[in-house]
Amino acid sequence: MSESGIHKQILFSLPFEEGDESCYLKGSFNCNGDGSVELLKTDDSRNWEVTLKLLPGTYNYFYSVNQYNLFNEQRERIKKPMTLHVKQEYFFHDPDSTRFFSRNGGFFVIRCITPPDVKNVRIEQAGSRKKKNDFKFRSRDYNLFEFISRSDGKYIFYDNHGNRYGPFTPPARDEAKKSSNIIYQIFPDRFNRKGSPDAEFTKWGEPPERNSFFGGNVEGIIEKIPYLADLGVDHLYLTPFYSSRSNHRYDIDDYFSVDRRFGTLDQLTTLSKKLQEDKISMILDMVFNHTSIYFPQFVRELREKLPHDQSWYKFIKDTNEGMRKRWPVKDGKTDAFYESFLDNGGMPKLNHRNESVKKFMLDVMDFYAERLNVSFLRYDVADSINLNSIGDIFRKFREKFPEIGHIAEVWCVSDIFFRKGLYTSSMNYGLRNLIISLMNKEIGPNRMNSELLNMRFILGDDVYGKMMNIIDSHDTPRIRTILGSEKLAMAAYGIIMIMDGMPSIYYGDELSMEGGPDPDCRRTMEWEKVGSEFYLKFRELVKIRKENPAAYNGIIRFSRDKKGLINITKYSIDQKIEMNLNLGDSEIKTKEKKSLNSIDEKSATIGPEEFSIHVY
Structure with a gap:
């Protein structure tokens, strides 16, 4: 395992066996997809291999041979996925990445990632006091801290272990242009x-x-x-x-x-x-x-078998017990076995x-x-x-x-x-x-x-x-x-x-x-x-x-007020939108508000499952 920034390079390898036509990595890192991450045979044809760069996190995964045969790294058939923990081992911040620094709604949005043992991070900018995070995410593999600032000055981070990181200089990056995009x-x-x-x-x-x-x-x-x-x-x-x-x-x-x-x-x-x-x-x-199975190239390949590297599809030679028969299409001699979408033989999978x-x-x-x-x-x-x-x-x-x-x-x-x-x-x-x-x-x-x-x-x-x-x-x-x-x-x-x-x-x-x-x-x-x-x-x-x-361009914050309303505030430097949502079982009285435009402006109460929106 080697490190590049916060992504960690991880080698995945599975022994190759005769009859293997394809090998995929199916995991939570690729939504368990059949083919987005495809392993290739090594030069000596002894293994399937691929190297992935992964963010810190917990991932579940399988090796998938000929699409539906699921294995662990020892090539044992499994029904439950393997688990991989990728832990963040040090403080990291990169102002040149929008993962860590961006401009939104006129604000400066600054983030850092830390090991899970860091409980608190504060930020200090020129001319201001140290400020605690506005938002925080904690997990067993990493913690995140986000700060919302109006200042474009240099900044320094301090964690609860007494460590100091910086100073960092905000990049000269324009705010992304956005619109309603409905x-x-x-x-x-x-x-x-x-x-x-x-x-x-x-x-x-x-x-x-x-x-x-x-x-x-x-x-x-x-x-x-x-x-x-x-x-x-x-x-x-x-x-x-x-x-x-x-x-x-x-x-x-x-x-x-x-x-x-x-x-x-x-x-x-x-x-x-x-x-x-x-x-x-x-x-x-x-x-x-x-x-579809009526697509001209698929019809042709049912009649005329092409070499594996020329085929538009992935026909499978393996007919072992673990291999499912996809679709009762005959090629004149044997059942046609091929990879498909979700085991639906009416949708044969392309060889990308x-x-x-x-x-x-x-x-x-x-x-x-x-x-x-x-x-x-x-x-x-x-x-x-x-x-x-x-x-x-x-x-x-x-x-x-x-x-x-x-x-x-x-x-x-x-x-x-x-x-x-x-x-x-x-x-x-x-x-x-x-x-x-x-x-x-x-x-x-x-x-x-x-x-x-x-x-x-x-x-x-x-x-x-x-x-x-x-x-x-x-x-x-x-x-x-x-x-x-x-x-x-x-x-x-x-x-x-x-x-x-x-x-x-x-x-x-x-x-x-x-x-x-x-x-x-x-x-x-x-x-x-x-x-x-x-x-x-x-x-x-x-x-x-x-x-x-x-x-469509600003900071969003969810909170709950003393009356039990869910307050959803979306704000930019120039404007604020307030949505108040009642998920309770009884009416909640609210203060009458005057705003530029709104939904339910004149209502003094918000009933169960109802909401109001005000724009200021």
Whole structure:
């Protein structure tokens, strides 16, 4: 184990055996992805090896051979993961890294990391007294301390052991430019249908089943552009619209054509132009972990076996007891064994190290970036796409489209996806889980502050400020159903509307739509609810974000007052936003406040599960 800054280089190694076609590292450091971290055979073919740089922390992991055979380092089959502790052994601060120093809302944000035995750190700046930390995170592997300052003077740290570190000089770095960045996610088959006869599809409003087609189409979205503009949307995120035989279209037959049920490429181009007139850009879903079994190259390879290094897929020779049969596709002689998405044989996994596959991925990205007004590309199952390969692709893509961002679909908080040249942000399931836990009273304000500090540290402020902050999505139950309350669902959105990052609205949440696990979370849009009290209040939340820079650029702090209200304060040098949330069982009286704009300004009480927002 060697050290570079705060990352520690760790060698992972597993003995190689005949029949091995691939070896992945699946762990909490890469969201247990199948392929983002791929081990390579050593020159003597005796071992699989890879070296990773990891931040301090506790990690669980497996070695995965031929995707589903899980081993420990002695190549013994295991069901429970191994555990690795990476401890911070010394004080560290680097003002040139946004992990340790940034400017936000006019403030200077300064952080340091220490061994776990350091209990307190104070900071001293020229012309001021020593100051204790504003936020703190503690764990068995490391501690974090964060200080919020108005001064740009040199600073020195002091810990409780009497050690002094510094002085440090603030870097000449401009504050990152931010905006409201409100995302609206559409599941295309369920948003709006125009022009198609009802007989072709399941009746609009019926409960969705796995194979239901409701016929939402491009023309239906075009018809609702005024609705999106009135709501305040900045980016429209479409899940896949490519040619496919499923309603979700994540198993793609042809990446260069639009599914006939959804529309045409010309109509999609028209949609992009009309959205642009209302200053709305597009976010497109790139599905590169896998294809469908009807994808031409896969059909070809079932008929004509290619050498392993030429194949677009990963066919497995190993048919031992530990190897699962993926899909009953015959090649004329034997069952076809291949790696797939979550053991779903209908979605064979691509071999991302193949140069032809990499060129194909880049061609798809170029094709749509050249034709549509794209602000971001979102990558499905990014935790299973080889990181070296996606880095090669991004490097070439950015030569032509440097302004387009890249959002990873990953379900954990890890910096491994945001190293130099890789993704610019991700769907923030970590924040979603924290907000739900807060609403369910499983964690309190102090824990919220602590976990958010750790998230900012892991990601660095440059990534944290671009995260796609979700409350739910097409892969989760809806927030209204999870919390069982319209008021709490509204409050959850209230929180992400005053946080740095990009708040994402899943279609229909602004109408208090319900929905359990997939497919129930993919119900048809309930247009009859537009204009409801819930919708009007939700629109006010969006308005507060759009009109107040502190909502997307500043410091956030959670606390609890003496009356039991959860106080969420978001502030910059020039502005302050206060959200007061009542998670108790009875009304709480509040002082009447006068503010620039607000929600529930005239209310003297906040009822159970209700909240108020004031801007000063």
